[in-house]
Structures are given as structure tokens and as C-alpha cells.
Amino acid sequence: MRLPALARKTHKWLALIIGVQAVFWTISGVYMTAIHIDTIHGDHLVRAPDQRPIALTGLVEPGSLIPGGTRSVKLESQLGRPVYVVDAVPGRMLFDARTGELLSPIDEAAARERALSHYAGVGGVEKIELIDVAPSEIKNRAVPIWRVEFTGLWRPTLYISPLTGELVAKRHDLWRTFDFVWMFHIMDYEERTDMNNALLRVATWMSVAASLTGAWLLLYSFRRRRRARKKAAA
């Protein structure tokens, strides 16, 4: 077989196998690059954290909450009130820092109030539920967890931990679409996390071969018009 014919044939067959995936790669790539990653992360959905000073006087001593079983304690403001988030041997807990009262697990009203205090978008709460099975958009997060969906654009959803009262995750449809196209980009159609799967490894090297044979084919694909005309004239 002559070289141009060989180049054409290999390029054609490689493209038959990898062509559709190449379309997926490029289109998913455009989506991921065109929308800023901060927007995907939903940074615009929440307010900046409360930076007002907390008066330490009159607060319950952090060591007295779970004596002998405390791993770490964090003092922060929730809904404008000082609270302790405690990581202890029995688990994670939330306390009122002024009274020492145990606040966790927080109920629906408390979760709603916290979600509203974080939310910076328009619209109110559409749906609030305590879920026992983590959906794929927050996999690896501890359950049960409060899922608070808002009525705004692209179904903004905040996840609040019932144990700590903290904002755990923020999601919206732009994030969900990103996750979907990411699945096509790394070709892990199950977990959407494994970038070293065998399918991707084989497909990417086929793409290397397809693009290189394409470059090879370019050598035979362009003619110098002027010389061709001269020949025609002669």
C-alpha cells in the first residue's frame, strides 16, 4: 500500500472507534472551560462567613462540654449566636456556647433558618428534607443530612449537617451539568471519579494515534496551487 493510502486508512479506522468520544471530549471541555469554576462551585449562592468578633466573656468553657472525651472544639457564630462545634469520642455535636445546651441534632426549623442565613440568591425554600441516603451529588458526605432546595434559578440546594449545623455543600444545575460532562470527559460512567480507568487509558492513546495519523495525512492533503496551474498551462 502506498503511504498516503495507508495514512488515510489508519486515520479513518481509528476515527471510527474514537470519533464520537472525541466529540464528547471537546464539547465537555468547552462547557468546563467556558463557565468559571467559581460559578460551578456556587460561590455566588452563599454569603461571606460572619467575621464579627465573638465576646469570650460569659461563655461556657470548651473543655467542660464532653470532659475527657473531646478531640477538638471550634467556636463560631451561627445565626449571630456563638456556638461550639465539638468533635468528641461519641461523635460530632453542636452546643450553645452561652448556655452549654446541646443543640444537635438540629431540627427542620433550625436547618431552614441556617440555610436561609447562608443563601445569597433570590427565592425562598422550595423543599426541605432530612435524607438518609446521600445522593451522588454529595457522595462521601455523612448522612443523615438536611437537604434544602431553593426556588431560584437552576435549583440551588444547600446541605446542612444536623450534627454541627454547618453548611456542608452547595449545589445547583450548573454544578450538576459539570459533573455530568466530567463523567464523559474521564469516561468513568459509574463513579465519575476514577481518572485512571482502563477505558480512558486505551481511549486516550487511541486519540493520540488518531491525531498523529491525522497530522501525517495533512502532508498529503495540501497542494501548491501555483505549480498545478503551471502544469495545466503546459
Next chain:
Amino acid sequence: MFLIRTLHKWFGLILGLQFVLWSISGAMMALLDHHKVSGEPSVRAPVPAIAPAEPLSLARVAQAVGGPVHGLKLKPLGSGYVYEAATPTGVKLVDAVSGQAVAIDEVKAAALAVAAFSGSEKVASVRKVETGDVETRSLPLPLWRVEFADKEQTTLLLSTTTGEVLERRNNTWRLWDVFWMIHIMDYTKRESFNHPLIVTMGVGMSWLALSGVILLFRSFRRQDFAYVLDPIERIRDERKTRKQA
């Protein structure tokens, strides 16, 4: 179809090199084990610690910090416990028993790094990073950079204020990072994949791929699949003749 072929050819000529680069860098990133890249094997899980039964009182913490706080943590650091106070002028560390201010100096940073490193190799160098580079990315500066004498040249980047390990680097990551740079076309900071160049390239490349797929419909003839189709037809014909008989 002629127009699509011409367009495919010219898009290939102009964007082809980037397609090759995206393919190669993508293939290499798929090849390099992501657990190794993120330095997971070099992480030593912290020993679960229990806070002292009677830590420093809040009154003495306030005294030691000497200003307003908007956040306070009681957390393990090294072999003991500290209070980490977030103040308008930065983070302050106070020993949770003695009340002494804790500074993350060179010795302390090295000790914290050793405790967080799973290997048995010694520390090769400790350096304070004042100006950022590709390794420190957008982490807050200054940082302690502790490099180990292992094969992977594992490097831990620690906060000079909290003593926390903020990032891990190693030779697999350093190699991976070169391909990442090529893939996201951010050749200086290697950080952002949201810039006009890559979006433009991506749109052009989408057309290159799509036009290629369209051309596939014209590039194959029955003859190309003869080795599969011929036997099938032969079997079909045989069945027909058998039925007729």
C-alpha cells in the same frame, strides 16, 4: 461533503497540534496514578488525641490573644493541644495548657512535617517560601516547605501561622503538573482553565471532531466491512437455498 472535508482539513492544519497535545497530556494524566499524584501514600493518619481535661480558661485565652476574635479552635498540634484564634490581624496560637504563645518556627515545622509523613526517610531541607511558585500555587504566603529525602522527593507545605499541612507535592505530581499545564493551556501559573484561549480552541476543536464524525459516513464503503458482511450473507443465502429445497 466537499466543504466539510475542506473545513476538516484546514481546521486540522491550524488546530491539529493542540489536538495532539491534548491527547498526549490527557493520556499521560490517565496513566499516572491519581492516588500517587495527590500524595496519598505519604500521608500518615493522625493519632486520635484527647484534649487536656482542663484546658486554659477562656479568660486567659482572651488575655493571651489580647484582642477581638471571630473564631477559636481547640485542636491538637504536634504532641499537645493549642488554641487557634482567628483575629483581625491574623491567626494566633496559644498553648492550651501553659498559655504560652506558640510560634511555628523552622524546628517546629520540620517536626510537624515528620509527624504527618508516612515514610521513614529523613528531612532533606526546610525552607521558608516567601514568593510563590508553581508548587505553592495560590496558597497563603509565607509557607514552610519541608522536603524529604525519599525517592519521590515528597514535599509538605505548612502554614507558618497554624502549622497545618496545606499541600503535598512529589515527583509524580511534578510530572503530572507539566501535562496538566499543557492540558489547560495556562503556561505560566498552571492554575486556570477558564480563559479565552482555551475556550476558543475548544470550540474549534469541537468542530474538528464533529466534522470528522460526519466525514466517517462518507469514508466507509461496503467493501471496508466485507470480511464481516460477506460471511453473514453467505450464511443467509445458504439458509434460503436450504428452505427452498
